[in-house]
Amino acid sequence: MSSIDAAIANAKENSFVLLQIGHRRVALPAAQVVELAPPVRLHTFPHATSLLAGVIVRRGRVVPVVDTEPVLGGKSPLSHRFYLIANRRVGNESELGAIPVNGECELASGEMQPPGMDRPAYVAGTISVGDDSIDVLNLDVFSTANSAAANEMHKAEARQ
Amino acid sequence: MTIAIKPASNPRRGRHKETVVLFIVANQMFAVAADSVHEIRSTDSIAGAANEIDNPELPKVRHTLDRSGRTYYVVNAGMHFGLPVSRPALVLILRQFRAALLVDRIDRMAEIPGVYPLPLAFTGDERRWYRGLAYLDDSVIPVIEPKGLLTPQDFQRLDRAHREAQRRESEAAVQA
Numbered sequence: 002m003s004s005i006d007a008a009i010a011n012a013k014e015n016s017f018v019l020l021q022i023g024h025r026r027v028a029l030p031a032a033q034v035v036e037l038a039p040p041v042r043l044h045t046f047p048h049a050t051s052l053l054a055g056v057i058v059r060r061g062r063v064v065p066v067v068d069t070e071p072v073l074g075g076k077s078p079l080s081h082r083f084y085l086i087a088n089r090r091v092g093n094e095s096e097l098g099a100i101p102v103n104g105e106c107e108l109a110s111g112e113m114q115p116p117g118m119d120r121p122a123y124v125a126g127t128i129s130v131g132d133d134s135i136d137v138l139n140l141d142v143f144s145t146a147n148s149a150a151a152n153e154m155h156k157a158e159a160r161q
Numbered sequence: 162m163t164i165a166i167k168p169a170s171n172p173r174r175g176r177h178k179e180t181v182v183l184f185i186v187a188n189q190m191f192a193v194a195a196d197s198v199h200e201i202r203s204t205d206s207i208a209g210a211a212n213e214i215d216n217p218e219l220p221k222v223r224h225t226l227d228r229s230g231r232t233y234y235v236v237n238a239g240m241h242f243g244l245p246v247s248r249p250a251l252v253l254i255l256r257q258f259r260a261a262l263l264v265d266r267i268d269r270m271a272e273i274p275g276v277y278p279l280p281l282a283f284t285g286d287e288r289r290w291y292r293g294l295a296y297l298d299d300s301v302i303p304v305i306e307p308k309g310l311l312t313p314q315d316f317q318r319l320d321r322a323h324r325e326a327q328r329r330e331s332e333a334a335v336q337a
Contacts, residue, residue: 042299044300044301046189046191046294046301046302046303047189047242047243047244047287047290047303048283048285048286048287049243049285049286049287050282050283050284050285050287053282053283055301056280056294056301058296058301063277063280063294063296063301064280065280065282065283067282089282091281091282091284092281094281096280096281096282098282
């Protein structure tokens with residue numbers, strides 16, 4: 002178990018995993034995070050769901066990989082190929098999802114503040130770390146996003 | 162080329178071993194349950210049994226195939242899955258379903274340990290296209306759902322277009 006995995010296992014409420022996606026530093030609630038997976042092979046096949054890059058196989062399970070690049074921008078995080086695996090809600094059910102990250106993760110504590118009215122749907126709130134205000138991602142939105150929602154997220158991002 | 166495939170004596174579903182035909186379309190590998198394929202023919206060998214069908218609403222179906230007194234609709238797999246244009250050379254004639262699938266080539270037959278359900282995160286047409294995913298030789302391969310190739314509405318539309326084509330053909334024959 003890596004140090005970040007150990008930290009995640011001991012995470013309490015108000016604990017967040019900070020990650021770098023593209024040029025963005027974002028956070029995920031630590032309770033949602035399952036593990037930081039090594040750079041395993043990304044398998045792709047034809048599909049029609051926006052914001053999904055493909056799947057990885059981890060511990061005998063097929064885990065869908067969220068393509069955050071169209072929404073969060075920056076250099077393709079798919080090139081980094083570490084995967085942060087987290088629980089996501091899809092409809093009324095829950096399943097694992099992976100986000101490509103560059104492998105640099107740290108644990109932070111703080112109280113999540115509600116997002117501003119102008120924040121896009123994928124921002125569940127913000128936490129303060131030092132002088133920075135960091136967006137906490139709502140992964141569930143990525144799982145239900147269709148093209149229209151993705152476009153809406155693009156526009157919201159462009160307005161900022 | 163003709164490869165006749167015997168139906169499995171005991172069709173299996175879910176996470177059980179099953180035999181699949183692995184085929185390639187535009188460099189993408191797919192699997193289809195062997196027991197849902199009646200036969201595999203080269204496009205050259207069936208040219209005489211194929212007829213064009215004019216149906217602009219369904220561009221992925223441009224031919225019908227008459228086999229054993231039944232009319233099969235030939236679905237271009239590349240167009241169905243939204244893949245780049247390729248050169249299909251084989252037709253997979255399906256069993257218990259009036260559809261055939263145009264594919265580039267067959268890779269091999271294989272036994273897969275089971276079919277993983279498609280993750281819920283996939284919410285698009287792929288839920289209709291695939292029965293699930295197979296993990297074979299360190300690769301994840303979509304296992305196609307034959308019934309997802311054409312909807313009942315597609316069949317109705319194609320049947321209408323086919324009847325119309327037959328009517329035109331017989332009128333032309335009478336005039337000749």
